[in-house]
Amino acid sequence: MNLSTQYLGFTLANPIVCGASPLVDNADTVKRLVDAGVSAFVLHSLFEEDIEKEVAAHDQIAAYGESFAEALSFFPEIDPSHTGPRQYLSLVQRVKRAVPVPVIASLNGSSVGGWTGYAKEIEAAGADALELNLYFLPTDTTENAQEIEERCLDIVAAVRQSIEIPLAVKLSPFFSAFAHFAKRLEQAGANGLVLFNRFYQPDIDVETLQVVPNLHLSTSEELRLRLRWLAVLSGQLGISLAATGGAHNALDVIKAVMAGADAVQMVSALLRHGPDHVRTVLGELASWMDEHDYESIAQMRGSMNLERSPNAAAFERTNYVKVIHSWGL
Numbered sequence: 001m002n003l004s005t006q007y008l009g010f011t012l013a014n015p016i017v018c019g020a021s022p023l024v025d026n027a028d029t030v031k032r033l034v035d036a037g038v039s040a041f042v043l044h045s046l047f048e049e050d051i052e053k054e055v056a057a058h059d060q061i062a063a064y065g066e067s068f069a070e071a072l073s074f075f076p077e078i079d080p081s082h083t084g085p086r087q088y089l090s091l092v093q094r095v096k097r098a099v100p101v102p103v104i105a106s107l108n109g110s111s112v113g114g115w116t117g118y119a120k121e122i123e124a125a126g127a128d129a130l131e132l133n134l135y136f137l138p139t140d141t142t143e144n145a146q147e148i149e150e151r152c153l154d155i156v157a158a159v160r161q162s163i164e165i166p167l168a169v170k171l172s173p174f175f176s177a178f179a180h181f182a183k184r185l186e187q188a189g190a191n192g193l194v195l196f197n198r199f200y201q202p203d204i205d206v207e208t209l210q211v212v213p214n215l216h217l218s219t220s221e222e223l224r225l226r227l228r229w230l231a232v233l234s235g236q237l238g239i240s241l242a243a244t245g246g247a248h249n250a251l252d253v254i255k256a257v258m259a260g261a262d263a264v265q266m267v268s269a270l271l272r273h274g275p276d277h278v279r280t281v282l283g284e285l286a287s288w289m290d291e292h293d294y295e296s297i298a299q300m301r302g303s304m305n306l307e308r309s310p311n312a313a314a315f316e317r318t319n320y321v322k323v324i325h326s327w328g329l
């Protein structure tokens with residue numbers, strides 16, 4: 001049984017990748033994930049906001065320090081090894097030393113800025129690849145769809161220019177012409193797409209009149225949105241595709257691969273069941289493939305995508321019409 005897969009130019013032992021999360025912060029967890037068979041790690045993100053904070057703090061100190069030497073005492077001492085970006089680079093080095101599989105760092109931002117230079121530092125710290133998370137909600141009524149897309153493409157092109165390692169782009173599904181935009185991301189230099197970001201929906205506390213952020217782990221239900229877009233894109237793009245969001249068990253992995261995923265990232269399932277869950281999923285994956293006469297992941301990948309599925313229309317509008325008409329009272 002050949003579970004190996006190609007993702008971002010790497011040959012992974014199997015499609016299960018530990019997705020961006022704090023799971024990598026604990027050395028024991030990392031070791032257990034490796035032992036259980038995880039085929040690559042995505043580190044949690046270094047956020048644009050954290051980078052800007054560091055840059056702003058340095059700028060402030062430099063500006064005030066030049067005017068009044070005593071002003072330096074107003075600012076907390078910045079130990080470069082303990083601020084976000086510095087810590088992040090040591091995380092890259094630490095995880096890279098600890099694991100025998102590819103380590104994918106993650107940058108999370110929404111504007112083109114000097115922070116893209118950090119991609120270079122992340123590469124120098126030893127990351128095998130970079131996942132660029134374009135995480136934002138387009139709430140500005142004056143910015144149109146084209147401007148938003150151009151901004152994303154500019155960020156991707158800027159990061160692509162600054163590094164040699166493979167670049168994956170993680171993004172939301174909320175683009176009006178997603179397939180077209182995905183193609184443009186490929187043209188801008190993305191080596192892979194990671195579908196999709198989950199937005200953590202804030203709630204309203206009606207007593208305290210506070211907007212309350214909350215974080216719910218996903219369920220397998222959320223995979224369906226990913227399946228549709230993996231199926232739509234996998235025959236049309238020449239780059240890697242990863243699923244993130246709603247992959248919890250072997251059947252979820254199988255569906256994502258059949259839809260066209262090269263890799264399947266897991267976070268919620270690992271937080272809920274622990275690192276050993278990877279071993280269970282891999283065991284069930286191999287058994288299922290054996291029972292259904294699949295010899296390899298390669299044989300299965302994309303077999304149910306828009307191009308190859310026997311009822312491809314089910315991914316498109318026809319499905320909507322049928323489903324609506326099938327509801328019986």
Ligand SMILES: Cc1cc2nc3c(=O)[nH]c(=O)nc-3n(C[C@H](O)[C@H](O)[C@H](O)COP(=O)(O)O)c2cc1C
Nearest residue numbers: 019020021044045133218244245246247266267268
């Ligand atoms: C506690 C937690 C922390 C996360 N941190 C990050 C992060 O730093 N960067 C990122 O791109 N995604 C982050 N994510 C999102 C996950 O990588 C993943 O895309 C999402 O949880 C959906 O996958 P799942 O259904 O397997 O959980 C985080 C998710 C959780 C639950």
